[in-house]
Amino acid sequence: xxxxxxxxxxxxxxxxxxxxxxxxxxxxxxxxxxxxxxxxxxxxxxxxxxxxxxxxxxxxxxxxxxxxxxxxxxxxxxxxxxxxxxxxxxxxxxxxxxxxxxxxxxxxxxxxxxxxxxxxxxxxxxxxxxxxxxxxxxxxxxxxx
Numbered sequence: 001x002x003x004x005x006x007x008x009x010x011x012x013x014x015x016x017x018x019x020x021x022x023x024x025x026x027x028x029x030x031x032x033x034x035x036x037x038x039x040x041x042x043x044x045x046x047x048x049x050x051x052x053x054x055x056x057x058x059x060x061x062x063x064x065x066x067x068x069x070x071x072x073x074x075x076x077x078x079x080x081x082x083x084x085x086x087x088x089x090x091x092x093x094x095x096x097x098x099x100x101x102x103x104x105x106x107x108x109x110x111x112x113x114x115x116x117x118x119x120x121x122x123x124x125x126x127x128x129x130x131x132x133x134x135x136x137x138x139x140x141x142x143x144x145x
Contacts, residue, residue: 005074006065009081013057016085020050020092042096049095053088056111060084063118070125080114087111 027043028034037044064077091107 001069003065003068005077005081006061006068009064009077009085010061012081012085013061013088016088016092017050017053017057019089020046020053023092023096024050045095049092052095053092056115057088059115060111060118063115063122067118067121067125070129072121072125076121080117083110084114087114 023046024043027040027046031038031040031043033040033043037047060081064081068074068077087107087110089107090103091111092103094101094103094105094107097103
C-alpha cells in the first residue's frame with residue numbers, strides 16, 4: 001500500500017536533511033575540520049540543527065504513516081506535514097543566526113505543536129476506533145500475487 005502523503009513528506013524531509021548535512025560539509029571544508037566542530041561555533045550550530053532534525057523527523061513520519069494507514073484525513077496530514085517541513089527549514093535557518101530569532105524559536109515551537117497534534121490524533125484514533133485489535137490468536141493471511 002502506498003502512503004502518498006507520508007511518502008511525499010518523507011521525501012521533502014530527506015531533502016531538508018541533505019541541505020542541513022551539506023551546510024556541515026561546507027563548514028568542515030572551509031575550516032579544514034575532519035572531526036567534531038573544531039571550536040567553530042557556526043559549525044557546531046549547523047551540526048546541532050541537523051541532529052535536532054534527525055531527532056524529530058522519525059516520530060513525525062511514523063505518526064503520519066500510521067495515521068494515514070488508519071484512514072486519517074489526507075488534507076490535515078498534508079497541512080501538518082507541510083508545516084513540519086517549513087518549521088524545520090525555519091529552525092535550520094535560525095540556528096545559523098544569532099539567538100534568539102524567529103526562525104529558530106518558530107521552528108522549534110512549530111515542531112513541538114505538530115508532534116503533539118499528531119500524537120493526540122493517533123491516541124484519538126486508538127480510543128475512538130471500533131476495530132478490534134490484533135491479538136496473539138488472530139491469524140493474518142497475506143495473499144501472494
